[in-house]
Amino acid sequence: MNDIKANGTILIIDDIPNNVELLCESLDDAGYKVLVETNSNNVIDKIKYSMPDLILLDIMMPEVNGFEVCHLLQTEVTTKDIPIIFITAITDTFNKVKGLNLGAVDYITKPFRYAEVLARIQVHLKIKKLQKDIECKNIQLEKLTNNLESLVAERTNELTTTLNTLKQSQIKLIQSEKMSALGVLVAGIGHEINNPLSFILSNIKPAQEYIDDITHIFQLYQKYYPNPVQEIADELKTVEMEFTLEDLSRILKSMQLGSERIQGISVSLRNFSRSDTNIKVLADLHQGLDSTLLILRHRMKTFDKRPEIKVIKNYGTLPQIKCYPGQINQVFMNIIANAIDALEEAWEERAIQQPEIIISTENSNANTISICISDNGLGIPEAIIKRIFAPTFTTKGVGKGTGLGLSISHQIVYDNHQGHLSCVSEVGKGSKFIIQLPVK
Ligand SMILES: Nc1ncnc2c1ncn2[C@@H]1O[C@H](COP(=O)(O)OP(=O)(O)OP(=O)(O)O)[C@@H](O)[C@H]1O
């Protein structure tokens, strides 16, 4: 027998070697390496060592019979895939079925027809080879699928990140667009008011001086010409000249006060639109709060039957802080506008008598200042409070809210100023937004 045979190794387990002598020869002729095992004891260990491609197994053996050997081979991981063909003289169907049920692939009855045995062996070796190929292909396919899955997951992750970044940039764009449009408008109004106002203010003083001169001359006339002609005497009686001159002064004074107030508003408007700074600058946050309140004042006035929204300012002493003032004003604007919305809603639901916003500021410690903006509106339910800072989350109707105000405020406070923005609220007890900012 040759040691290395191209067609594979066949192990014959049969206790009587004479029975299979001729079979061995014809298998050898057909190009197989043939091993014969006559002792079925400890046969598994021997098989593990030789690892044949196929086993021809006799059923009737004295020590351990063929069925038992088959069972043992099938339960061993290393041998369970070796095809087993039973060879026996027993021809009844019961034993054939038993053998096949135990995991054998075929059944050959003695006496052998060698051509048939060879054909069966070839078929089963081919099936085994095909099975192995399929297994390899399956492993490759599984690897490919896994690779593909991780590739898809990776791509999905990348896409999700890109989408989120896009969303964030879009939010920033919308908000900065909104704010810069408002800033331009506000700055424009501030500027336009300023010119005619300076003109009025600069003319009030000379007007007062002219009136003083006229009054003085009038008094002189009265002193040196106490009895004027009849027509002047009649006119003086109807006009009440002294009262007119006194009132004229008062009118001028109130014009001056009014103009100065408009001037204050104009300064506030221009302060609000200081969003054009690219670097952090020192800013007075109270000024920012006041400018924002001024811009939102039209929304606080008595409306329909709703009383004016009362604003209580508990301003502490704040140092100037290094910040982007325009952005901080944007945060104030978003939070105060939300408070006004909440108060309007509470009023509509008849839940409050007097809408109120309290703004408190304090220098919490050497490094931090905090600003609290609270309202006595309806408050925020616990389930919603977790979501209010998420982009596009809104409980307001279509066209009323975009859901961007708090998310952009959060970004401004956290990312651009390394501060902290939080909300404390309870249904029926109003809401409180706390902004904490580092001083430097
Ligand atoms: N003071 C508040 N009282 C009650 N609910 C509030 C208050 N502030 C915010 N909310 C809730 O948080 C949600 C998100 O607020 P956010 O400012 O981000 O968006 P919005 O006000 O709905 O829309 P906009 O983009 O116009 O500001 C609001 O829809 C509202 O439900």
Ligand SMILES: [Mg+2]
């Ligand atoms: Mg809002």
